[in-house]
Amino acid sequence: MTASPSFLGFPDRLAEGRTPRAMIFGAGHGSTYPGKDSSGYVLAADAIRAASQDDAPLVEHWDFDLGGPLFDGKPVCCVDAGNVLTIMHDNDGNRARIEAKTREVLAMPAVPILLGGDDSVVIPFLAGFTDRGPVWILQIDAHIDWRDEVDGERYGYSSPMRRASEMPHIAGIVQVGLRSVGSARLAEIEAARRYGSRFVTAREVHAQGVEAALKHIPEGARVVVTLDCDGLDPSIMPGVAARTPGGLTYTQVIELIVGLGKRGRIAGFDLVEFHPPADIDGLSALTAARLIVNAIGVIVRQGYTRLQSRDHA
Numbered sequence: 001m002t003a004s005p006s007f008l009g010f011p012d013r014l015a016e017g018r019t020p021r022a023m024i025f026g027a028g029h030g031s032t033y034p035g036k037d038s039s040g041y042v043l044a045a046d047a048i049r050a051a052s053q054d055d056a057p058l059v060e061h062w063d064f065d066l067g068g069p070l071f072d073g074k075p076v077c078c079v080d081a082g083n084v085l086t087i088m089h090d091n092d093g094n095r096a097r098i099e100a101k102t103r104e105v106l107a108m109p110a111v112p113i114l115l116g117g118d119d120s121v122v123i124p125f126l127a128g129f130t131d132r133g134p135v136w137i138l139q140i141d142a143h144i145d146w147r148d149e150v151d152g153e154r155y156g157y158s159s160p161m162r163r164a165s166e167m168p169h170i171a172g173i174v175q176v177g178l179r180s181v182g183s184a185r186l187a188e189i190e191a192a193r194r195y196g197s198r199f200v201t202a203r204e205v206h207a208q209g210v211e212a213a214l215k216h217i218p219e220g221a222r223v224v225v226t227l228d229c230d231g232l233d234p235s236i237m238p239g240v241a242a243r244t245p246g247g248l249t250y251t252q253v254i255e256l257i258v259g260l261g262k263r264g265r266i267a268g269f270d271l272v273e274f275h276p277p278a279d280i281d282g283l284s285a286l287t288a289a290r291l292i293v294n295a296i297g298v299i300v301r302q303g304y305t306r307l308q309s310r311d312h313a
Contacts, residue, residue, distance in 0.1 A: 004046040004049055004050070005049055005050065005053055005056075006049060006080035006082075007024050007048070007049045007052050007080045007115075007289075007292065008052045008053075008055060008056045008059060008070075008080075008293070009053070009056035009057075009059075010024070010076065010078050010079055010080040011076070011079055011080075012079055012080060012081060012082065013079055014076075014077070014079060018077075019108050019109070019110060020077055020078055020079045020108065020110045021077040021078055021110060021111060021296075021299055021300050022077075022078045022079075022110055022111040022112070022113050022296055022299050022300075023078070023079050023080075023081050023105045023108070023110045023111070023112060023113065024078065024079070024080045024081065024113045024114075024115065024292070025080075025081040025082065025083065025084055025101055025105070025112070025113075025114060025115070026044070026045025026046070026082070026083035026084065026114070026115040026116075026117070027045070027083065027084045027086050027094070027097075027098050027101075027114060027115070027116060027117045027121045027125075028041055028042030028043075028044070028045065028083065028086045028116075028117055029041065029042065029086035029087065029088050029090075029094050029117065029118070029120075029121070030086070030091070030094050030095060030098065030116075030117060030118060030119075030120030030121035030122070030123060030124065030155065030156075030157070031091035031094065031095060031120045031123070031153055031155035031156050032088055032089050032091065032118075032120070032153075032156070033150060033151050033153050033156050033157075034089075034151050034152070034153070035151075037088075038088060038118055039088060040275050040276060040277045040278075041116065041117050041118045041273075041274075041275060042086075043276040043277070044115060044116060044117060044274040044275070044276055044288075045083055045115035045116070045117070046083075047274070047276045047279070047282075047285045048115055048271075048274065048285055048288045048289050048292065049080070049115075049289075050285065051282060051285035051286045051288070051289040052289040052292075052293070055289070055293070059071070059076070063293070063297065065254055065290075065293075065294055065297070066293075066294065066297040066298075066301075070293060070296060070297050070300070071300055072297075072300055072301055074300070077300060078296055078300075081101075081105075084097050084098055084101050085097060086098070086117075086121075091153070091155060094121075094124070095123065095124040095127075095155060096124070098114075098121055098124035098125055098128070099124040099125070099127045099128045100128075101128070102114070102124070102125050102127075102128025102129070102268070103128045103131075105128075106128065106129065106132055106268075111266065111267065111268060111269070111299050112125070112128070112268045112269075113268070113269045113270070113292065113295065113296070114268075114269070114270035114271070114272075115270075115271055115292070116270060116271065116272030116273065116274070117272050118157040118272060118273060119141075119145060119157035119158075119160050119228055119272045119273050120155060120156050120157045120159075120160065121270070121272060122160040122164075122226050122270055122272060123155050123159070123160050123163045123164070125224075125226075125268065125270050126160070126163075126164050126167060126170065126224060126226075127167065129169055129224065129267065129268065130167070130169050131169075132169070132222075132267065133168070133169025133170070133171070134169055134170070134171035134222070135169060135170060135171060135221075135222045135223065135224050135267050135268075136170070136171050136172050136173070136174070136217055136218070136221045136222070136223045136224070136264070137161070137164055137170060137172070137173045137174070137223070137224050137225075137226060138174050138176065138213070138217065138223050138224070138225050138226070138256070138260060139161060139173065139174070139175045139176065139226045139228070140176050140177050140225070140226070140227045140228060140231035140232075140248065140253060140256065141175065141176075141177055141178070141226075141227075141228035141230065141231045142177055142178065142179055142180060142182065142202075142228070142230045142231055142242065142244045142247060143158075143178070143182035143183065143184065143228070143230070143242070144161060144175055144178060144182075144184050144188060144189070144192055144197070144199070145157070145158055145159060145160045145161045145162070145228075146159070146161050146162045146165075146184060146188040146189075146191055146192045146197075147159050147162060147183055147184075147188060148162055148188075148191075150183070157273070158183045160226070161173060161175065161192070161197070162188075162191070162192075165192075165195045165197070171221070172196065172197075172198070172216075172218075173192075173195070173196075173197045173198070174197075174198045174200065174213055174216045174217060175192075175197055175198065175199055175200065176200045176205065176213040176231070176248075176256065177200075177201075177202045177205065177231035177232075177247060177248045178199055178200070178201045178202065179201060179202040179203070179244055179246045179247065180244045180245075180246070182242065198213075198216040200212050200213040200216070202246050202247055202248060203246070205248060205252055206246075206252075209255075210252055210255045210256045210259055211259075213256060214256065214259045214260065214263055217260065217263055217264055218264070219263060219264065220263075220264055220265070221263075221264040221265070222264060222265045222267040223260055223264050223265065223266055223267060224266075224267050224268040224269070224270075225257065225260065225266060225268070225269045225270070225295070226270050226272070227253070227269070227270065227271045227272070227291065228272055228273045229271065229272070229273045229274045229284065229288065230242050230243070230244055230247070230273055231247055231248055231253070232247045232248050232249070232250070232253060232287070233245065233246065233247035233248065233249060234247065236249070236250055236283065236284075236287050237274075237283075237284050237287055237288075238278065238279060238280045238283060238284055239274055239275050239276055239277075239278045239279030239280070239283070239284030239285070240273055240274065240275055240278060240284070241273065241275050241278065243278075250287060250290070250291075253291060254291065254294045257291075257294050257295055257298050258294070258298055260298070261298035261299070261301065261302050265302055266295065266298060266299050266302065269292075269295045269299070271288055271291060271292060274288050
């Protein structure tokens with residue numbers, strides 16, 4: 001079997017004595033629901049890697065999203081560690097392996113970038129920051145993901161922000177891009193508001209700009225960005241299970257990422273809910289790859305690992 005190409009041709013390790021700024025890894029499954037087939041999500045990480053290949057020879061070229069080359073004129077400082085072993089319906093095992101990998105990356109120290117997978121992989125990803133708090137969450141999503149349980153499963157894709165709200169190291173949650181209807185009922189809305197979650201609808205972002213969301217993040221905060229692909233408009237991100245008109249644009253999402261890098265520090269980044277079987281002409285994979293490039297560019301420019309190394313010395 002031919003190995004999948006790495007994201008942008010990144011190595012799986014750097015030369016002896018060099019610590020990466022960021023490490024990419026994939027995870028196809030988290031906690032799946034009984035009787036539901038989530039196999040399509042296993043294809044997501046490698047589809048994003050494949051979509052990045054056209055840009056691989058151009059890493060040193062000027063990037064107008066970033067205002068310079070990806071690594072700001074410095075040597076490659078990001079690695080791709082491949083995929084964590086996950087097995088459909090091995091919920092406890094999947095969560096344990098994703099959390100362990102996240103902790104491993106943070107211990108380097110480097111910024112973990114997770115390519116999901118459905119939204120359930122976010123729960124163990126966030127759990128991996130237990131000893132690295134406090135951290136805020138900036139969630140980009142059409143839905144609030146605040147269900148306490150679905151079909152007896154408390155760690156599925158409808159529950160990541162509910163579970164995050166129970167983690168002591170999570171300082172606050174800002175939820176951006178909300179629109180239309182989903183699994184949330186009045187009880188979930190009230191629970192999120194009692195916790196203190198800040199809701200920022202897609203209409204608010206369209207009308208007021210990304211500052212409508214960024215103003216809720218404290219200056220200097222360390223933030224984990226969790227990007228559900230259905231937070232974007234399906235005209236540019238059709239490869240999702242729940243297409244919902246009126247989502248954020250590509251430009252709005254990268255403005256959120258860049259603005260966050262100026263206001264605080266990106267401590268981690270995940271991109272989830274890309275469902276390749278629903279994609280059209282590879283558009284979603286390409287958009288996802290470009291969003292990851294923007295996240296890496298911001299992380300490199302914020303010099304995060306040096307700050308983290310000092311904070312945890």
